[in-house]
Amino acid sequence: MLEVGNLACSRGDHRLFSGLSFSLHPGQIMQVQGANGSGKTSLLRTLCGFLSPDEGEILWHGKPVHDLGEDYYAELLYLGHLNAIKDELNALENLQMSAGLAGYALTEQQAVAALRRMGLQRREHLPVKVLSQGQRRRVALARLLTTDAHLWILDEPLTALDVGAVGLMQELIGEHLSKGGMTIFTTHQPLQVAGVETRQLSLS
Amino acid sequence: MKKMSLFGLLGLVVRRDLLLAMRRRADVLTTLIFFVMVVSLFPLGVGPEMDMLRKMAPGVVWVAALLASMLSLPRMFSADYADGTLEQMMLAPQSLSVLVLGKIVAHWMLSGLPLALIAPVLGLQFDMSAPALGTLVLALLLGTPVLSMIGAIGAALTLGLRGGGVLVSLLVLPLCIPVLIFGAGAVEAVTSGMSAASNLSFLGAFMLFALVFTPFVASQALRISME
Numbered sequence: 234m235l236e237v238g239n240l241a242c243s244r245g246d247h248r249l250f251s252g253l254s255f256s257l258h259p260g261q262i263m264q265v266q267g268a269n270g271s272g273k274t275s276l277l278r279t280l281c282g283f284l285s286p287d288e289g290e291i292l293w294h295g296k297p298v299h300d301l302g303e304d305y306y307a308e309l310l311y312l313g314h315l316n317a318i319k320d321e322l323n324a325l326e327n328l329q330m331s332a333g334l335a336g337y338a339l340t341e342q343q344a345v346a347a348l349r350r351m352g353l354q355r356r357e358h359l360p361v362k363v364l365s366q367g368q369r370r371r372v373a374l375a376r377l378l379t380t381d382a383h384l385w386i387l388d389e390p391l392t393a394l395d396v397g398a399v400g401l402m403q404e405l406i407g408e409h410l411s412k413g414g415m416t417i418f419t420t421h422q423p424l425q426v427a428g429v430e431t432r433q434l435s436l437s
Numbered sequence: 438m439k440k441m442s443l444f445g446l447l448g449l450v451v452r453r454d455l456l457l458a459m460r461r462r463a464d465v466l467t468t469l470i471f472f473v474m475v476v477s478l479f480p481l482g483v484g485p486e487m488d489m490l491r492k493m494a495p496g497v498v499w500v501a502a503l504l505a506s507m508l509s510l511p512r513m514f515s516a517d518y519a520d521g522t523l524e525q526m527m528l529a530p531q532s533l534s535v536l537v538l539g540k541i542v543a544h545w546m547l548s549g550l551p552l553a554l555i556a557p558v559l560g561l562q563f564d565m566s567a568p569a570l571g572t573l574v575l576a577l578l579l580g581t582p583v584l585s586m587i588g589a590i591g592a593a594l595t596l597g598l599r600g601g602g603v604l605v606s607l608l609v610l611p612l613c614i615p616v617l618i619f620g621a622g623a624v625e626a627v628t629s630g631m632s633a634a635s636n637l638s639f640l641g642a643f644m645l646f647a648l649v650f651t652p653f654v655a656s657q658a659l660r661i662s663m664e
């Protein structure tokens with residue numbers, strides 16, 4: 234369970250938000266809403282530990298994430314604006330490398346199966362630089378299929394995706410939640426997971 | 438899913454960086470060609486006086502190696518920073534220092550190691566003796582890892598800055614002076630008939646010392662740069 238208490242964050246001299254509190258239980262999904270520049274990405278990056286908050290605390294299962302460090306990261310999957318894939322490598326290599334960096338080894342069969350499900354048949358061995366924006370995003374999203382992290386932090390996961398892929402994302406998040414996972418995400422597109430109420434968090 | 442050991446992770450990062458370099462060979466070759474060119478310019482500029490060339494050879498090769506390794510430093514983390522891989526590395530459930538060490542090892546294999554291997558060929562232009570050439574290679578093998586390791590700190594600190602390439606040289610070059618002194622000193626000791634053991638021991642000590650501290654310092658610098 235993720236608990237955030239009285240969180241305040243600023244970029245430069247500008248205070249983005251303060252007094253932010255919420256908690257997220259297994260099986261729950263939360264959408265962070267707000268206008269451009271309201272601090273959605275900063276909030277998600279603070280939850281990942283890239284930014285240190287001005288005040289407040291972030292607890293994972295009752296312990297500060299700062300103290301947990303690597304134990305927290307093992308349960309976390311972050312997908313940012315950047316895809317974290319290499320143009321020079323093919324989709325298969327990219328997926329295996331990012332799994333490796335996340336600390337587990339992925340066999341070729343597992344990686345191919347994940348890419349197939351993301352709709353990248355026969356694209357596994359092409360260098361990523363020849364793929365379209367949407368296909369590159371799909372390669373990045375394939376990580377969601379191979380991870381066993383409990384907390385997914387997704388920053389604009391639907392960017393550049395077509396209708397089919399958005400449907401697939403809803404399906405994936407639904408499966409994740411039904412296994413007791415948690416998801417926090419931002420998006421400007423509608424994303425509704427069947428059978429689960431999406432909680433809203435507004436930054437103003 | 439199978440968990441990965443620390444050494445497995447180290448190997449993965451090294452393999453990944455080498456694979457990426459193989460797909461983009463120009464970057465590796467520029468460093469090497471720069472080194473060859475700078476060293477070759479000296480005999481042309483100074484003229485064919487064997488005594489003088491022999492005397493200045495160790496210094497010239499070492500200064501050129503220093504400058505060549507500066508050339509590739511800004512690239513150490515910048516590509517990973519630009520495409521978001523660095524963010525994922527920070528979220529790796531293992532120590533970031535191990536990942537940074539992997540990147541340092543890969544950087545050395547692509548910049549320092551080729552310089553050390555080609556140095557004897559360049560040394561011939563300066564009429565260096567066989568024992569001097571051997572010592573030169575040994576000193577470069579011990580010294581260039583230190584350049585990569587100290588350079589990693591500079592590269593991490595200047596990440597994302599405009600004009601970071603020049604800044605990293607200004608930061609790192611002064612710190613590399615001890616390596617230059619003992620590296621060139623080892624070869625001079627051999628040419629003047631003494632033992633290079635003390636100089637080489639110092640280089641080895643620098644390397645071990647840097648190996649212990651620099652991955653940790655560089656990883657902290659990366660965290661600061663990511664904010």
